[in-house]
Amino acid sequence: MNKLKLQSHQKNYREEDLLVNVKDLGPDVKENDVVEIYHPEDDLPRLLLQIPSTKDDVTVQKDTISIEQSIASTFQLRIYKDVIVNKVDPKAVALELVELTFKDQYLGRSEMWRIKKNLVDSVMYINKKLEFCAGSIRCQVYEMWAQGEKVACGVVTDDTKIVYRSSTSMVYLFIQMSSDECLATEKQ
Incomplete structure (x- = not known):
């Protein structure tokens, strides 16, 4: 100590x-x-x-x-x-699952495989920003799990599952009310 x-x-x-x-x-x-x-x-x-x-x-x-x-x-x-x-001991703090988020970019299976291989035996902590391929691929650690519980940091092993989430896709729902419906409700 x-x-x-x-x-x-x-x-x-x-x-x-x-x-x-x-x-x-x-x-x-x-x-x-x-x-x-x-x-x-x-x-x-x-x-x-x-x-x-x-x-x-x-x-x-x-x-x-x-x-x-x-x-x-x-x-x-x-x-x-x-x-x-x-x-x-890295085995004592091994992660079961790491969730990475990325946006405004496309990751193919080959990039995901390369990222996973690059992360093995490295320490992850919450909100850690990662860059690969000279900064062309950027992602951030969102969540991590070890021994069935959410953790703040840990070590990536060969057995760690990496989940990729894109925050680019968003859904907007627009509701337009016509003026006829508004007038009809006022008259009643």
Whole structure:
């Protein structure tokens, strides 16, 4: 169990969702490991993130972790407070189903298959925005299920079912009343 100070960063500063000095997490934590992050006093859902590839230019202070600002606010993580960071077994947090929404684009079966293969062994969290094929395919995580319950985050495995929902198709129902009907009801 590691206790670190929480900071946040914006996407335009660094693309990674998580910035951490891997040495602060202990010798058993390495690149691509899944960690859970939470405040010790809270009973809120715990955030799961993957340790990004280790780079020498990570500018995070010792005993500090930085999470992308929108993710931290979604999971109600308070900046400058202590958080617990633990390594998690991906099988224990495996997802059964992930629902992705997309709009204003067409996804064929081959793109859906490629997206699924690309997502295996990655961490998903609610409202996560995904881009594939240099940004030509964009979708967002809408819902996730694990062990028969709705969850806020988890890990995609080979057995995870991916459901694609288009939010482009909408139905508008217009009802027009003629002026004759209005006049008839006024006279009665």
